[in-house]
Amino acid sequence: MTQETAIQDQIQGNHCFGCGPDNDQGLHIKSYWTEKDQTRCEFFPSAHHNAGPAQYLNGGIMATVIDCHTVCTAIADGYLQSGRAVGSGDRIWYATGNLDIKYLAPARIDTPLILEATITERSPRKTVLHCNLSSDGRLCAKAEVIAVRVPGDW
Numbered sequence: 183m184t185q186e187t188a189i190q191d192q193i194q195g196n197h198c199f200g201c202g203p204d205n206d207q208g209l210h211i212k213s214y215w216t217e218k219d220q221t222r223c224e225f226f227p228s229a230h231h232n233a234g235p236a237q238y239l240n241g242g243i244m245a246t247v248i249d250c251h252t253v254c255t256a257i258a259d260g261y262l263q264s265g266r267a268v269g270s271g272d273r274i275w276y277a278t279g280n281l282d283i284k285y286l287a288p289a290r291i292d293t294p295l296i297l298e299a300t301i302t303e304r305s306p307r308k309t310v311l312h313c314n315l316s317s318d319g320r321l322c323a324k325a326e327v328i329a330v331r332v333p334g335d336w
């Protein structure tokens with residue numbers, strides 16, 4: 183189920199700080215399906231994304247990339263469940279209802295992050311996802327996210 187076009191590049195008009203192609207100052211994460219119900223994102227931190235110690239990544243940035251990777255996965259899944267191409271027709275949009283992160287180890291600022299999300303539950307109004315964030319082969323954070331479907335004009 184691999185694909186060449188990122189989920190974010192199939193959705194028009196997204197100004198989100200973490201995942202919006204239309205945000206000039208955003209992080210511009212890119213998420214791809216890898217298998218059924220699973221997506222992957224590789225993110226290269228910039229030097230100004232650091233925590234207090236310059237060698238480590240800020241935890242809020244980690245939360246943002248997890249949030250955006252999982253919610254974009256829920257949005258793409260919403261289109262697939264409706265039998266539609268991602269981004270086609272009336273907008274399908276989800277917002278973050280809950281984001282529960284456990285920070286397990288520091289992530290280095292000079293090393294790419296790997297995010298792997300899995301859809302664990304879905305219903306018409308919400309999608310539940312698990313996400314692992316790794317850096318340099320080490321699991322640095324794991325999260326449970328509840329994405330709630332909101333109206334297209336939210």
Ligand SMILES: CCCCCCCCCCCCCC(=O)SCCNC(=O)CCNC(=O)[C@H](O)C(C)(C)COP(=O)(O)OP(=O)(O)OC[C@H]1O[C@@H](n2cnc3c(N)ncnc32)[C@H](O)[C@@H]1OP(=O)(O)O
Binds near residue numbers: 254
């Ligand atoms: C222009 C085009 C752009 C497109 C780009 C898109 C890409 C953008 C990507 C952005 C990426 C970044 C994303 C961002 O940064 S989104 C920004 C951060 N998030 C928010 O601001 C959300 C603020 N909250 C709300 O708007 C509402 O409270 C929401 C929408 C969340 C729920 O509203 P509402 O209360 O009316 O919902 P419901 O009562 O019908 O419940 C429905 C189901 O959901 C379950 N539930 C509800 N709340 C919670 C909760 N807090 N924890 C756990 N579960 C919750 C509930 O039990 C029920 O489950 P079930 O009983 O069915 O099992």
